[in-house]
Structure formats: C-alpha cells, structure tokens
C-alpha cells in the first residue's frame with residue numbers, strides 16, 4: 001500500500017469530518033441569528049466590533065471548509081474518472097512507456113465496474129434496455145452490459161440508414177503489457193501467417209465473449225469505435241484463402257468474417273486510422289489499484305453520495 005492509497009482511504013473519513021464541521025457551523029450560525037436577529041438584520045449592518053469579528057470569522061471558516069470539500073471531491077473525481085491501473089505481474093522486463101497517452105485512448109475502466117459485477121440491487125443494475133439498447137457510448141457498453149453483449153447486429157444485417165457514419169463497435173483482447181503500449185501509441189497491424197486468418201490487420205470481435213475463442217493473449221479488454229470503410233464479406237468456408245496475406249487491402253478497408261455462430265464473427269481492419277477511440281479494462285489479476293484504494297468497497301462502506 002502506497003501513501004496515495006492510504007490517503008485515498010482516509011479521505012472518505014476526512015470527508016465526513018468536513019461535512020460535520022460544516023453542519024455545526026451552519027447550526028451555530030442559525031442559533032446566533034435567532035438570538036440576535038436585530039443585529040443580523042439591521043439594515044445599516046452591525047456597528048458592534050465584536051459582532052463584526054464573529055461574522056468575519058464565520059465567513060472565513062465557511063470558505064475554508066468549502067474549499068477543502070472541493071479539493072477532496074476533485075481528487076476523488078481524478079481517481080475514478082482518470083483511473084490508472086497499478087500494474088502488477090505484467091512481465092519482469094516491461095517498462096512503462098514515458099510517452100503521453102494517445103488522444104484516442106479515452107480511459108481505463110476499473111475492472112470491478114464491468115457489467116458482470118453489477119449486483120442488480122437498487123442503484124447497481126445493468127442496462128434495462130438489454131439487447132435493445134441503442135446507447136453506443138463505450139463506457140456504457142462496458143459498465144452496464146454483460147460480457148456476451150453485442151452492441152450491434154452483425155455488420156451486414158445493419159440497415160445502412162441506421163448507421164450513416166458506418167461505425168462499428170469492436171472488442172479486442174490482449175495482454176496488459178500490449179494494452180499499455182496501445183494506450184500510449186496505437187494498435188499495430190498483425191502480420192504473422194498463423195495468427196491472421198483473415199489476412200494482415202487488426203482484429204476485433206462483436207463482444208468481449210467473442211474475443212475469447214481466438215485470443216492468444218489475455219488480461220486486457222479493449223472496446224473501440226471503428227470506421228469500417230469499404231467492407232469485404234468473407235463467408236465461413238472461405239476463410240483460409242486470405243490467411244497471412246493482404247489480398248483484399250487494395251479494394252477494401254475491412255474484412256468481415258461471418259462465422260457459423262454469429263457470436264463469433266470477427267473482422268479485421270487494415271489501418272489503425274480506422275480506429276477512432278477506445279477504452280481499456282485491465283483484469284483483476286494484473287491491477288492492484290482497485291483493492292489498494294478500496295474502490296470496490298467504497299460504496300458499500302460509506303454510501304458516499306457526492307457523485
């Protein structure tokens with residue numbers, strides 16, 4: 001446990017102390033006003049030196065408390081919304097990139113927020129629209145839907161008018177070290193002949209579950225918004241023809257492979273430029289932050305209502 005995580009945990013109690021102080025201050029102020037209303041409501045303002053001093057003291061105290069509360073909330077917000085995993089176990093020789101995060105990297109989502117962890121109790125439910133959900137926000141898809149959820153129909157079943165920008169949500173699974181490299185630069189094209197069944201490119205599935213079958217690296221899920229461009233249709237029996245080559249690159253931007261089981265459709269894009277934005281989840285085994293900071297129990301413990 002670092003100083004930061006200890007500070008974060010104590011912050012919750014500090015928050016409570018500030019709230020109590022604010023309450024007491026307001027309470028005594030009300031008492032003071034009730035007992036000396038003629039002074040507080042005098043149109044010319046109080047001339048009495050003592051009362052001036054007390055009023056000034058209250059003003060300063062209220063501002064200081066307000067400022068502290070704001071700083072705490074800001075820190076709280078930083079930890080959650082600009083979440084950064086504390087990587088562990090991701091390879092002895094791995095060095096954290098020093099380059100800034102890619103502009104396409106929207107955020108890391110702490111793993112305990114994934115839809116599979118929703119308890120379905122009040123205030124902790126998955127999306128009520130279920131399979132009919134039209135929300136294409138990447139965060140919404142990860143946080144409010146299960147791992148088998150397909151945000152969209154199979155690519156070729158989508159009516160063009162319903163998707164004028166020709167965007168598709170894709171899921172990619174890799175190991176945490178590769179995910180970090182992506183976050184700090186971009187996706188890279190796979191060219192190995194055995195791993196690229198649809199040809200050279202960057203591979204995606206229609207759901208988190210859809211990535212399981214083929215993933216040879218595990219521990220990190222990426223959910224991305226992709227510009228499909230011109231899409232090449234590959235039927236299930238034709239797949240091996242394109243393996244390890246870039247046959248369709250000259251005429252198309254994406255190859256979409258229709259599996260016999262629609263759950264396991266895959267597609268392959270030829271350029272990282274087609275990937276517009278993404279969010280990343282690092283699985284529990286490789287991220288110690290949620291536990292160190294107690295993020296997973298924060299709401300059960302305190303029911304902190306501040307955001």
Ligand SMILES: [Zn+2]
Pocket residue numbers: 127128129130133134135140144145
């Ligand atoms: Zn939804």
Ligand SMILES: [Zn+2]
Pocket residue numbers: 015073076304305306307
């Ligand atoms: Zn709070």
